[in-house]
Amino acid sequence: MVRGDILDREALDGAVRGVDLVSHQAAQLEITRAIDDPIEDLTTNTIGTLNLFAACAKAGVRRVIQATSAGVYGQAVRTPQGEDDHPTDPNWAYGVSKLANEKYAAIMREVHGLEITSLRYGIVYGPREWYGRVLTIFLKRALEREPLIIFGDGEQVRDFVFVGDVVEMHRRCIGDPAALHQVLNVATGQGVTVNRLAELALRVTGREVAVIHEDVAEGATSAHFARRRLPQELRTLVQSPEKACRLLGWEAHTSLEEGLAAEWEWLGRNPGRWTEMSY
Numbered sequence: 001m002v003r004g005d006i007l008d009r010e011a012l013d014g015a016v017r018g019v020d021l022v023s024h025q026a027a028q029l030e031i032t033r034a035i036d037d038p039i040e041d042l043t044t045n046t047i048g049t050l051n052l053f054a055a056c057a058k059a060g061v062r063r064v065i066q067a068t069s070a071g072v073y074g075q076a077v078r079t080p081q082g083e084d085d086h087p088t089d090p091n092w093a094y095g096v097s098k099l100a101n102e103k104y105a106a107i108m109r110e111v112h113g114l115e116i117t118s119l120r121y122g123i124v125y126g127p128r129e130w131y132g133r134v135l136t137i138f139l140k141r142a143l144e145r146e147p148l149i150i151f152g153d154g155e156q157v158r159d160f161v162f163v164g165d166v167v168e169m170h171r172r173c174i175g176d177p178a179a180l181h182q183v184l185n186v187a188t189g190q191g192v193t194v195n196r197l198a199e200l201a202l203r204v205t206g207r208e209v210a211v212i213h214e215d216v217a218e219g220a221t222s223a224h225f226a227r228r229r230l231p232q233e234l235r236t237l238v239q240s241p242e243k244a245c246r247l248l249g250w251e252a253h254t255s256l257e258e259g260l261a262a263e264w265e266w267l268g269r270n271p272g273r274w275t276e277m278s279y
């Protein structure tokens with residue numbers, strides 16, 4: 001285990017020396033932080049990634065898998081959103097820094113022969129998830145027997161992909177040359193509304209708590225708990241898994257109900273893991 005900062009070029013040089021493949025997951029991924037400080041977001045996410053690519057090129061490490069994000073799409077103009085046919089028009093600075101990393105990947109191929117795969121994750125959830133997004137807030141509030149709060153009408157649509165399925169996709173990318181130089185969605189293609197997510201959370205947890213719709217303006221804070229509604233909130237996010245299936249035979253197998261049950265079980269054993277909220 002080497003602990004280090006991707007903004008520390010010397011540390012990166014040491015960390016990549018002699019390795020066969022780099023899986024690059026490090027990022028600043030809080031949307032509100034990116035909104036408040038896009039320079040910090042760009043620095044960590046894009047300068048940090050460029051540092052890593054430079055270290056790989058210097059050390060002769062060709063193979064890199066990098067996490068980008070569904071945030072590169074911005075508002076959906078149609079669904080499911082395909083990697084090569086949907087506009088990339090990010091709503092948030094975070095999506096811009098991740099999109100830049102995909103563009104730099106193509107340049108690094110030309111200039112240094114790096115073989116980079118960019119994975120546009122949907123909303124990855126499951127045991128050991130960090131605390132801050134709607135799914136985790138629902139589970140924690142159910143655990144504490146507090147009502148579930150839904151911002152707006154709850155008809156926002158999201159694509160939740162279980163972490164175990166993401167790991168399997170990653171494993172395939174390591175082993176299969178079809179993944180080289182590709183940008184790939186890692187998602188289910190199944191849109192779920194926040195209302196439906198609340199129903200499933202109640203069913204899985206067995207808690208009989210109220211579900212309250214709160215009309216919070218975008219960017220304003222809930223009256224019930226210390227959480228801001230995101231500015232420029234996405235109405236719909238549903239990514240097509242077709243390319244990942246075609247190239248790598250991958251698709252997500254875990255239903256949202258099964259995945260929620262696994263996360264609920266983990267939370268029950270680790271209630272102290274979710275104290276500080278990120279986002």
Ligand SMILES: NC(=O)c1ccc[n+]([C@@H]2O[C@H](COP(=O)([O-])OP(=O)(O)OC[C@H]3O[C@@H](n4cnc5c(N)ncnc54)[C@H](O)[C@@H]3O)[C@@H](O)[C@H]2O)c1
Pocket residue numbers: 004005006007024025026027028029044048067068069070120121122123124125130
């Ligand atoms: N979780 C999701 O739903 C999701 C969705 C889309 C994309 N992603 C991307 O997936 C990757 C992993 O995210 P995660 O959900 O596991 O979050 P995470 O917070 O668990 O992982 C990110 C890690 O990056 C580290 N990090 C931050 N700045 C760093 C720096 N300067 N140097 C070194 N390390 C640094 C953090 O300490 C953290 O351990 C990220 O690149 C994220 O942008 C995640």
